[in-house]
Structure formats: structure tokens, C-alpha cells
Amino acid sequence: MSRKKPLIHEMTESERPREKFELYGGDRMSDAELLALILRTGTRNLSAVALAEEILNLDIPGSGLEKLYHLSKKDLMEIHGIGNVKATEILALCELSVRLSRLKSRERLSFNSPASIARYYMAEFRSYRQEHLKMMLLDSKNHLIGERLISKGTVNASMAEPRDIFGEALRAGAVSIILIHNHPSGDTTPSSADLSVTQKILEAGELLGIHLLDHIIVAGTQYKSLKAEGYMKLQAL
Template sequence: MIQRKKNLPEPERPYERCLALGPQVLTDAELIAVVLRTGSKNKGSVEMAHEILKLTGDEPSLADIDKFSIGELQAVPGVGKVKAIQLKVMYEFSRRLWKSRLKERLYFRDSTDIAAYFMEDMRHLDHEELRILYLDLKCRFLGVKILSVGTLKSTLFSTRDIMIEAFRLGAARIVMVHNHPSGDPKASEEDIASTQRVVIAGTIMDVMLLDSIIIGDGVYTSLRQNKRISW
């Protein structure tokens, strides 16, 4: 039986354990409980945290909570709009902190590095997005721009806009990254055709397209390895 936080002995309460031993000793449920701050009338914050973790399946996963929308999180009894927002903001804060630290030393060696950088941001999107990664001659990070937000199945973009941003940032190399909401990163005919258009434009403008990467659910496809495109 899971005890309510206020009924726990003081040394076992998440706040007290964190103060005494540090946040690294807290369980996943206790971390969530600290973010939630309070429970509900009939349920303590630790118990509520366990209920939230149950959303992720038989093997509770802290990382998978981020898949759920604010509305879906509110389906857990006692989780109102404010608590759901607190959870979503916690994950967004973690992403931004991770990326801000990466930018200080960010250098992309290959498609695996690029896919890893975008995977957690894009794998659970319910619509298609195209993002352009801008790099210098040594493949060091210059910036990322969301060029297009589409529907469930497609996104439209302008090759001209890609090149304008490349010139603004002084980028010598670019990478196209988009997701498939289905979770299957297999390239479509349109994916191949649109990539080929950017290859041609980049050749004319002296901005090299290094790759076009499709993000699926935990997997990706690199069109650099697709022999149907002339690089």
C-alpha cells in the first residue's frame, strides 16, 4: 500500500530525503511528487505520482510521461490543469537545459549524432514538422529553424527560405530533419523529391545539404544512404 506523503515518517518524505541525501536518491515517483508539490483531498502526492507513472504501461517509465498531453495527464484523478502544466514544463526545462549545454561543444560527426539531437523533441509529435540544422564548415552548430509545421501526413516548405536563413547565419552546411507521426521513418516519394530539390538549390548557392533525416518513434532514416538521390 502506498502511503500519503503527510502520513509518511519525516525521514521518508521526498522533501526531507532530498534535503538530507540529495535529489539523486529520490525514486521516480518521489521526483514527480516534489514537482507536483501537493496531492489531492483523498490522495497524497507520492500516490498521485505512482498513478501518473502507471499511464506509461506495465513497466513505468519516467521518460514516457512526456508523451502525454496536458489533457491526457488530467485524466489521472487529482491532476488538474496546473499540475499537468507543471509536469510538461519540467520536461521542457530538461530539454532546454540539455540542449543549452550541448551547444557549447556541439559538433556533429554523422547522421547518428544528428538523429540523437532531434529524437526526443520530434518522435512523439502528432503532426509533421520540418526543421533545418545549420552548420559551419567544420559541422559545428550554428542554429536550428522550424521551417514548416504540417498536418498529420505532410508539410510544405520553401527552398528559398532555407537558403535565406543559411546566408543569415553564415552556414556552409545544412541538414533537413522531419518526422513521421506514424512512427515509421521510411522515406516516401515526396521525401525523396523534396530532398533532391534542396540538394540542387544548395549546389547553386554553395550551401551543402549533408543529409535529410526522417525521425520515427525511436528510429530514423538517413537519406544520405538512399541511393535514389544524387548528392
């Protein structure tokens, strides 16, 4: 029978998460120890570190800290010792992580680089268990002036109507747009619906003078640019 992991008060002072952070800094700590600092307390039988390990070992997509991007409040509150407050704090931490990642990526954001755009959205999209289709709105100088969520759920033509997309673009004063969506399956291969939606928006945009520059599919840390792959070609009139 394996030995029960020590509770916080049973640890030496230098092993306790808060004291260890103060002594050595965060780079000397495990993922579970850092998460334990957010949890602060465990249960009668589990230390905060052991409770953090339970979260990181949940049977959900990803490994280690990556699992935090896929957690729902329901997932968290099913763990004994995680109530509404702790669940909310963990989800807030995840959202801060996404925003920090996007701030860092935004400094290198180039609308001529699909890789740059994909990196900008990867942290956000990793947290979604269903497809999200977003639109980036650009002005005449290729500056980002806004973004809009077009649809949630499987991307299909009925959820990406040109009148809705270009209505938003016209209201924002955009002269070009970029579509980007995620594949929770982890496979960046475009579906027939992805290609149909792209062609429909591409052709409608040319008629309205608002150009679709690219449609990028993100899956985990991988991406695919439909423009670079040769899928975005206007039919001869």
C-alpha cells in the first residue's frame, strides 16, 4: 500500500508551496505546487498539492497544465475539496493566462503571416470543446480594428451567412477580413463544410469590396492556412 502524501503541516518549511516559492522562486516548483498556491487549502485528508495533482490528472484532453484550458466549472466542482470559490479562481487564472499569452503574441502579430495569427488565437482556442468561428476585421492599413464571434458549434454555411458577416464588417468600417476557427479533434484538415463556407464568403466579399484574406484552422499547437494550401481561388466569371 502506497504511503499517503503528507499534509502541508507535515511538510518541512522549505517543502511547503508558499515558503518554497519565497525561498527559491517559481522556477524551482512543480506545476502542482504552483497550482496549490492558488488553491491555498486542501481537505482533511489531502494537502493542497495533492488536490492540485488530482486536477492535473483529470481524464480530460491535454497533459499537465494544458488540462486547465479544457476545464469547466462542473469538472472542477466534481472533485472533493473544490467548491464554487476555488473553481471560479482557477477559471479566472486560466482566463488571465489566455489574455497574457495574447498580449505577448500581439506584439509579433502580422496579418501577412498565418503562423503569427494562429499563435495569437491558440491559447484561447485550446479551451474550447466545440468549434468557434471568429472574424478579424482590418482597416485599409491592415490594422486590426476588431474581432467578432460568428458561430459556436460545427462550422457550416447556415451559421456563417454572408449578410451577417459583411453586415458586421460594414458597421466596423473594415476593408478586409480573416476567418479563423478551431478543430477540437486536433486535426487541421479542412472539412467540406469549411471549404464551402470559405468559398461562399470569398465570393461574396469580392462583390462587396471587402476581401477575405485567409481562413485559418487551429488545432492545438498546429494550424492550416486555407490560402497557403491553395483552397481560396475565385471562380472565373
